[in-house]
Amino acid sequence: xISLKIDNNDISVEDGTSVLxxxxxxxxxxxxLCHDGKLEHYTSCMVCLVKDKKSGKFxxxxxxxxxNGMDIDTxxxxxxxxxxxxxxxxxxxxxxxxxxxxxxVCPAGYNIPLMNRLISNLHFExxxxxxxxxxxxxxxxxxxxxxxxxxxCRRNKTDTPISIKNLQVYISGQQDIPRSDQCxxxxxxxxxxxxxxxxxxxxxxxxxxxxxxxxxxxYSIIKNNDSASGEALACLHCDCRASSDCSLRAVAEKLEVxxxxxxxxxxxxxxKINRKTNLIFENAKCIKCGLCVRLCEExxxxxxxxxxxxxxxxxxxxxxxxxxxxxxxxxTRECIEICPTGALAWFQTNPKDEIKG
Numbered sequence: 001x002i003s004l005k006i007d008n009n010d011i012s013v014e015d016g017t018s019v020l021x022x023x024x025x026x027x028x029x030x031x032x033l034c035h036d037g038k039l040e041h042y043t044s045c046m047v048c049l050v051k052d053k054k055s056g057k058f059x060x061x062x063x064x065x066x067x068n069g070m071d072i073d074t075x076x077x078x079x080x081x082x083x084x085x086x087x088x089x090x091x092x093x094x095x096x097x098x099x100x101x102x103x104x105v106c107p108a109g110y111n112i113p114l115m116n117r118l119i120s121n122l123h124f125e126x127x128x129x130x131x132x133x134x135x136x137x138x139x140x141x142x143x144x145x146x147x148x149x150x151x152x153c154r155r156n157k158t159d160t161p162i163s164i165k166n167l168q169v170y171i172s173g174q175q176d177i178p179r180s181d182q183c184x185x186x187x188x189x190x191x192x193x194x195x196x197x198x199x200x201x202x203x204x205x206x207x208x209x210x211x212x213x214x215x216x217x218x219y220s221i222i223k224n225n226d227s228a229s230g231e232a233l234a235c236l237h238c239d240c241r242a243s244s245d246c247s248l249r250a251v252a253e254k255l256e257v258x259x260x261x262x263x264x265x266x267x268x269x270x271x272k273i274n275r276k277t278n279l280i281f282e283n284a285k286c287i288k289c290g291l292c293v294r295l296c297e298e299x300x301x302x303x304x305x306x307x308x309x310x311x312x313x314x315x316x317x318x319x320x321x322x323x324x325x326x327x328x329x330x331x332t333r334e335c336i337e338i339c340p341t342g343a344l345a346w347f348q349t350n351p352k353d354e355i356k357g
Contacts, residue, residue, distance in 0.1 A: 001013065001014060001015070002014070002015050002017070002066045002067060002068055003068055003069075004022070004066055004067070004068065004069065004070035004071070004072065005070065005071045005072065006022060006023050006026045006028060006070075006072045006074065007023075007026060007028060007072070007073065007074055007075065009026045011025060011026055013025065013066055015065075015066075016065060017065065017066050018041070018061065018062060018063065018064065018065060018066070019050060019059065019061040019062075019064045019065070019066055019070070019072060020032070020035065020048060020061040020062045021037075022066050022072075023050065023061060023072065023074050028074040028075070029075075030048050030050065030061055030074055031047045031048060031083070031251045031254065031255075032045070032047065032048045032062055033045035033047055033090070033247055033248060033251060033287065033289055033340045034062070034287075034289035034290060034291060034340075035048065035062040036291055036294075036295075036338060039291065039294045039295060040294060041062050041063040042063075042290050042294060043060040043062065043063045044287075044288065044289050044290055045086065045090060045287065045289055046060060046082075046083075046086040046089075047083050047086045047087055047090075047251055047255075048060055048061045048062045048083075049061065049079060049082050049083055049086065050072050050073060050074045050079055051072070051073040051076060051078060051079050052070050052071065052072055052073075053071040053072070053073055054069060054070060054071045058078075058079070058082060061074075080255070083255055084255045084256075084257050087248075087251055087252050087255050087257045088257055088260055090248060090287050091248070091252060091257065091259050091260055092260045092262070092263060092264050093263070093264045093266065093287070094248065094284070094285060094287060094341070095263050095265070095269055095284040095285075096240055096269075096282065096284050096285040096341075096342070097238060097239060097240060098239075098240050098243045098246065098249055099239055099240070099243055100112065100113045100154075100237075100238045100239035101152035101153070101154060101238070102149035102150075102152050102153050102162075102164060103149070103239065104152070105148045105149060105151075105152045106141075106148065106149050107141055107145065107148070108134070108135075108141040109134075110134050110141075110142075110168065111130065111134065112149055112164055112168075113235065113237055113238075113239035114130065114239075115127055115130055115131070115167065115168065115171065115232075116162065116164075116167070116232045116235040116237070117232075117235070117237065118130060119167060119171065119228050119229055119232035120229055120232035120233045120235065121348060122225070122229055124171070124174070124225055124228075127171045128171055128172075128174040131168070131171045131172045131174075135172070140168065140169065140172045142165050142168045142169050142172070143169065145165065147164065147165045149164045149165070150162065150163070150164050150165060154205075154208070154236050154238050155212075155234060155235070155236055157205055158205065158209070159218075160218070160220075162231060162232070162234055162235050163219065163220050163221075163222060163231050166220070166221060166222040166231075167222055167228055167231060167232060169222070170222040170223075170228055171228070203268045204268060204269040204284075207268075207269055207270055207271045208236040208237070208238055208271070209236065210271050210273060211235070211236060211237040211271065211273075211280075212233065212234050212235060212236050212237070216230045216233050216234070217230055218230070218231060218234055219231040240285065240341075240342040241280075241342045241345040241346070242339075242341060242342030242345060243342070246340070246341055246342060247340035247341070248287060248340055248341045249341075264312070266312050266313045266315075267283065267313065267315055269282070269283065269284035270282070270283050270284075272318075272324040273324075273347055274324055274325045274327065274328070274332075274347075275325065275347070276325050276326075276329070277327075277328055277329060277332040278332070278346055278347050278348055279327075279328060279332050279335075279336070279344065279345075279346070279347060280344075280345055280346070280347040281305075281316070281324070281343060281344055282342070282343055282345075283315050283316060283317075283343065285341045285342050285343040286315070286316050286341065286343040287340065287341055287343075288307070288314060288315075288316065289340055290307070291338045291339065291340070292304075292305050292316070292335040292338060292339060292344060293305055293306055293307060293316070295331065295334060295335060295338055296328070296331055296335070302326065302327070302328070302329040302330060303318060303319050303321075303322045303326050303327045303328075303329075304319075304327060304328060304331070305317065305318065305327060305328070305335070306318075306319055316343075
């Protein structure tokens with residue numbers, strides 16, 4: 001057995017135990033982004049750093065092994081400061097919005113992007129249920145609102161904004177939700193994660209257009225399900241599918257880290273869609289933790305994602321020998337579930353699960 005101290009607590013563990021595992025036995029709350037106990041460790045994110053007071057060194061707790069006499073500090077001021085710096089570095093390359101602009105300016109905070117996805121996929125019952133849940137069956141702000149959401153809509157960059165207000169009013173009518181004659185002024189929610197993408201290039205805007213359908217007629221007036229779905233299909237979906245379940249966001253919030261103003265742009269933001277497996281990959285959201293790569297490297301389930309290039313310009317991509325629609329035929333769900341951000345997600349998700357979440 002190995003004897004050591006963790007946050008002034010004496011502990012004995014088996015030889016070969018990681019510092020992270022030992023620390024968690026004492027109740028220490030150490031964040032991780034690139035670690036999974038079922039996979040071989042690969043030090044990447046550095047948010048799990050701790051300090052060995054005996055040697056004075058900072059070590060990655062997920063990969064470092066315990067040794068006799070260690071005196072580990074998991075929550076000191078120095079440790080917290082370095083973890084914050086690690087999170088800031090990850091965010092500096094993470095060019096993606098947690099929330100779409102339309103939602104951040106909405107006085108009521110309605111989940112507009114999710115509503116648009118439900119309508120465009122003809123899930124009208126689920127859309128109505130979402131409207132009822134968000135209003136609490138009280139009233140809908142949209143009747144008297146000045147459509148701040150449409151002013152913020154990024155579709156403005158290509159032609160005209162989505163008719164968000166009319167879509168919300170149409171769907172609420174299916175639940176007989178009463179109208180409100182008053183509307184609050186818009187207020188931005190969670191400024192730290194309002195606009196992680198910064199300035200959008202023309203190439204990146206074209207990538208967003210991949211999720212919209214420009215072959216359908218646009219409708220400014222919503223009269224029926226056909227006009228509702230047709231208009232919703234034009235949505236760029238510039239929110240993040242993992243906005244409510246993102247490990248990077250959770251770590252940043254816990255460490256009270258703000259999104260850096262400057263972004264490291266090492267490659268153009270690209271959306272890749274595998275319609276065979278219902279997978280979408282957005283490299284601007286990837287923090288290169290390598291979890292999906294390690295998960296599949298010993299698998300015989302077909303082509304998997306891999307690292308391309310080196311250093312700061314490295315990215316995750318399909319192998320050179322195949323297209324994206326050939327990757328992850330058997331491990332799509334596992335890769336999506338292990339991803340700490342919204343980089344890997346279901347292109348079309350289960351609407352009922354989304355509403356519950």
